[in-house]
Amino acid sequence: MSDSIILWDYWRSSSAYRIRIALNLLGLVYQSRPVDLVAGDQQSADHLVANPQGLVPVLEIDGQRLTQSLAILEYLDETRNAGFLPKDPAARAHARALAYAIAMEVQPICNLRVARHAVSLGGSATMEGWMGQFITLGLQGFEGLLAQGPDLPFCHGHAPGLADLCLVPQVYNARRWGVDLSPYPRLAAIAERAEAIAAFAAAHPDRVKPQA
Known part of the structure; x- marks a missing residue:
């Protein structure tokens, strides 16, 4: 798995906030790439390549580019044995x-x-x-x-x-x-x-x- 983790992030986004917490709980070091939603950065050509929905977060990890915070959290749970979900x-x-x-x-x-x-x-x-x-x-x-x-x-x-x-x-x-x-x-x-x-x-x- 690649060691390079990049989070396309907006500081007040609740969806991105979830991912920051998860990465911190797992002790995963990541690089933050700020996307200013108020300024409209999410509609930039660069960001729309990363996420055609024009949303944050986007997580680059393990050679994957993942979107949608719950999907990301479940990916982290499954690949890092995070225990975010019960077994039953x-x-x-x-x-x-x-x-x-x-x-x-x-x-x-x-x-x-x-x-x-x-x-x-x-x-x-x-x-x-x-x-x-x-x-x-x-x-x-x-x-x-x-x-x-x-x-x-x-x-x-x-x-x-x-x-x-x-x-x-x-x-x-x-x-x-x-x-x-x-x-x-x-x-x-x-x-x-x-x-x-x-x-x-x-x-x-x-x-x-x-x-x-």
Whole structure:
């Protein structure tokens, strides 16, 4: 396997944030290639060659160029024996459901290009209102899913897994947009435990934000 790992990254992208956490947990050293989504760098010819969707993250690893954060996380799990998913099929399905609840339900609606388009249509929509509405709905559902399972230190086990890698960036977004986390004590406690882990802390947007 190649030693050269490159992450096409945007510091505030929750999808890229997930991959930074995973690489840190695995102790994999990588080169960050910043893609400024606000400036529109994702539509550059260079980036569209890497990912025709015009999205981040893109991970270059093992001679492969991988896109879509959940696909990347499962690749890392399978090739590095990361333990991001339980072995039991039913437990794996539950873990995936938690991860998908954020990555497939909340994050796409709160994607910058989606939210900007919604606000551009006029009416009473604001960026803060849009984000607050859908993040709140997502966290309500996530807390309910957690309540269906055992009370564990992390989302689906005693160590961080796939769902935790999705939850922590979403909690960051919730705080950023002023969403009150007090109605969701279980997920808030899990996020706090995860954020205290060095690999999570090192991946935080404030730690990787490009210097002006």
